[in-house]
Amino acid sequence: MSAAASPAAFSVVVDEHIAAAAQEGLTSQPRHLPAWLFYDAAGSQLFDQITALPEYYLTRTERAIFTEHGGAIVGQAAEGARLRIAELGAGSAEKTRVLLRAAVERQETVVYEPVDVSASALDSACRCIEREIPGVTVAPRVMDYTHGDGRRFHLGRAGDNERRLMLYIGSSIGNFEPHEALRLLRRVRAGLKTGDSFLLGVDLVKGENVLLDAYDDAAGVTAAFNRNILVRLNRELDANFNQHAFAHCALWNRGRSRIEMHLVSRFAQQVSIGALDLTLDFACGETIHTENSYKYSPGQAEALLEEAGFKPAATWSDEREWFAVCLARVE
Numbered sequence: 001m002s003a004a005a006s007p008a009a010f011s012v013v014v015d016e017h018i019a020a021a022a023q024e025g026l027t028s029q030p031r032h033l034p035a036w037l038f039y040d041a042a043g044s045q046l047f048d049q050i051t052a053l054p055e056y057y058l059t060r061t062e063r064a065i066f067t068e069h070g071g072a073i074v075g076q077a078a079e080g081a082r083l084r085i086a087e088l089g090a091g092s093a094e095k096t097r098v099l100l101r102a103a104v105e106r107q108e109t110v111v112y113e114p115v116d117v118s119a120s121a122l123d124s125a126c127r128c129i130e131r132e133i134p135g136v137t138v139a140p141r142v143m144d145y146t147h148g149d150g151r152r153f154h155l156g157r158a159g160d161n162e163r164r165l166m167l168y169i170g171s172s173i174g175n176f177e178p179h180e181a182l183r184l185l186r187r188v189r190a191g192l193k194t195g196d197s198f199l200l201g202v203d204l205v206k207g208e209n210v211l212l213d214a215y216d217d218a219a220g221v222t223a224a225f226n227r228n229i230l231v232r233l234n235r236e237l238d239a240n241f242n243q244h245a246f247a248h249c250a251l252w253n254r255g256r257s258r259i260e261m262h263l264v265s266r267f268a269q270q271v272s273i274g275a276l277d278l279t280l281d282f283a284c285g286e287t288i289h290t291e292n293s294y295k296y297s298p299g300q301a302e303a304l305l306e307e308a309g310f311k312p313a314a315t316w317s318d319e320r321e322w323f324a325v326c327l328a329r330v331e
């Protein structure tokens with residue numbers, strides 16, 4: 001069949017962003033796919049399940065830090081002024097609630113500005129917050145903060161007597177290479193003004209087995225999350241991956257201080273991607289690298305924040321020092 005004939009049998013309009021990422025990543029050696037591809041509706045649901053797994057300590061550890069220190073975090077950010085709270089990514093709204101409650105306790109009302117590329121994610125994550133926490137007004141902002149083209153965030157003017165606290169929590173920064181993380185933080189810095197502050201949540205280096213279990217849970221939810229990327233390519237790019245022909249693999253790359261997730265071809269196989277008019281030959285054991293999750297050493301996040309032009313102000317952690325939340329100020 002010719003390439004021109006296949007779109008007729010293919011009902012969905014191809015997303016060029018996804019097509020380009022799959023084309024580039026799957027024809028490279030080693031093969032790779034970007035981690036943002038995980039988050040279609042099914043993937044977002046699987047990720048929510050991950051955050052409740054006994055092995056996945058990140059979410060509950062960060063939430064416990066917020067529960068214990070929310071008042072101090074909000075207080076230090078405000079320094080006597082009124083705060084509005086912005087957040088990069090709308091997915092972590094559950095933990096954000098803890099900070100919003102602390103802000104409402106302090107100043108009775110607060111404006112919450114979640115920033116996300118997806119309007120629907122913003123809608124579903126944020127609409128009920130206004131009902132759940134009286135005093136909160138949600139002002140969603142649809143913006144792409146991950147793609148560097150030099151544009152600034154346009155969050156709109158805060159009131160004269162107001163300061164902004166920007167949140168980037170949940171170890172989301174962990175998906176970025178160190179140089180990309182720095183670029184992202186610089187872009188965030190450029191969108192804030194003197195007196196504003198930034199709260200960064202990072203996962204810390206710890207025992208290898210704890211890390212591996214968090215990314216390869218007994219119930220297999222993370223494996224399903226990893227394989228869902230193939231299911232998505234089947235649907236969106238008319239591919240014919242057999243998701244069960246790929247094994248989930250999580251490994252600790254000590255030298256680069258990151259957990260890596262891969263999909264490993266269980267045997268030699270051929271996969272076609274209709275929308276790309278592409279046939280791929282996988283050798284037995286050949287991998288697709290789907291995610292990096294960087295783990296920080298104590299002090300490393302503060303150093304990165306400083307390099308990005310912030311002034312680190314305070315860091316909160318849990319007893320085991322498994323997770324850290326760093327507050328930095330714009331001077």
Ligand code: AVJ
Binds near residue numbers: 292
């Ligand atoms: C959403 C990037 C913080 O790296 O821990 C969870 C994604 N991947 N399990 C992480 C993820 C596998 C998660 N982040």
